[in-house]
Amino acid sequence: MSTHIGAKPGDIAETVLMPGDPYRARWAARTFLKNPVLVNEVRGMLGYTGLWNGHRVTIQGSGMGMPSLSIYANELIRDYGAQTLIRIGSAGGMQPHVQLRDVVLAMTASTTSTPSRAIFREAQFAPCADFGLLRAAWEAAQGRKAGVHVGPIYSTEVFYDEREDLSAQLSRHGVLCVEMEAAELYTLAARHRRRALAVLTISDHLQTGESLPAEDREQSFGDMVEIALAAAFA
Numbered sequence: 001m002s003t004h005i006g007a008k009p010g011d012i013a014e015t016v017l018m019p020g021d022p023y024r025a026r027w028a029a030r031t032f033l034k035n036p037v038l039v040n041e042v043r044g045m046l047g048y049t050g051l052w053n054g055h056r057v058t059i060q061g062s063g064m065g066m067p068s069l070s071i072y073a074n075e076l077i078r079d080y081g082a083q084t085l086i087r088i089g090s091a092g093g094m095q096p097h098v099q100l101r102d103v104v105l106a107m108t109a110s111t112t113s114t115p116s117r118a119i120f121r122e123a124q125f126a127p128c129a130d131f132g133l134l135r136a137a138w139e140a141a142q143g144r145k146a147g148v149h150v151g152p153i154y155s156t157e158v159f160y161d162e163r164e165d166l167s168a169q170l171s172r173h174g175v176l177c178v179e180m181e182a183a184e185l186y187t188l189a190a191r192h193r194r195r196a197l198a199v200l201t202i203s204d205h206l207q208t209g210e211s212l213p214a215e216d217r218e219q220s221f222g223d224m225v226e227i228a229l230a231a232a233f234a
């Protein structure tokens with residue numbers, strides 16, 4: 001047991017998929033894993049361990065935002081020895097060619113701040129994905145119906161952002177989409193020499209105002225889960 005995860009030592013696999021939504025963790029575990037076992041329900045942040053193509057995998061909710069993700073990723077790494085951490089999240093599109101239900105593989109994650117920001121003082125650390133995972137995810141994504149994009153994303157600290165000028169500048173610089181966890185996940189992975197990637201599905205669009213309902217965000221993003229699993233064991 002760690003402070004926020006009730007799993008016993010050995011209950012968590014070396015490969016962990018991390019959706020923000022704990023109910024997405026439950027759906028993904030029941031849909032994609034063989035014999036999924038509930039290994040954590042502290043604070044309702046569900047985590048399951050099971051088998052995918054014979055490989056042990058844990059799917060653990062991270063909660064929303066970098067402070068929450070930081071708690072779970074730190075404990076998964078320090079207390080349970082997680083080696084590969086792949087976020088499977090929803091995101092808001094920030095380019096006209098990035099459409100609802102498209103998948104984005106986050107090469108880099110810009111941010112105004114993360115829970116790790118204070119460490120770097122004047123340095124602007126550039127959180128980036130593990131290249132091997134990114135390449136494997138790209139290969140796994142080929143031939144799928146969903147549009148797939150690789151590139152920079154933005155990890156915001158606030159969902160209800162008053163800084164429209166900032167979104168506009170980021171879009172202008174080619175940022176594909178916005179979410180709330182990847183920059184801290186990439187920073188922690190760099191610090192602890194682990195592999196990390198964020199595989200995201202576009203659930204709404206900042207420029208068109210379109211959005212998918214909560215049930216779809218919980219239960220219909222199968223492409224990103226399959227891509228994440230294939231990349232983890234490539």
Ligand SMILES: O=P(O)(O)O[C@H]1O[C@H](CO)[C@@H](O)[C@H]1O
Nearest residue numbers: 019020021064089090179180
């Ligand atoms: O769908 P998840 O994985 O939670 O990801 C996105 O959705 C939440 C905001 O609605 C934030 O956590 C954001 O990063």
Ligand SMILES: O=c1cc[nH]c(=O)[nH]1
Nearest residue numbers: 090091092178179180
């Ligand atoms: O953080 C997020 C996630 C989905 N959509 C957004 O607009 N922001």
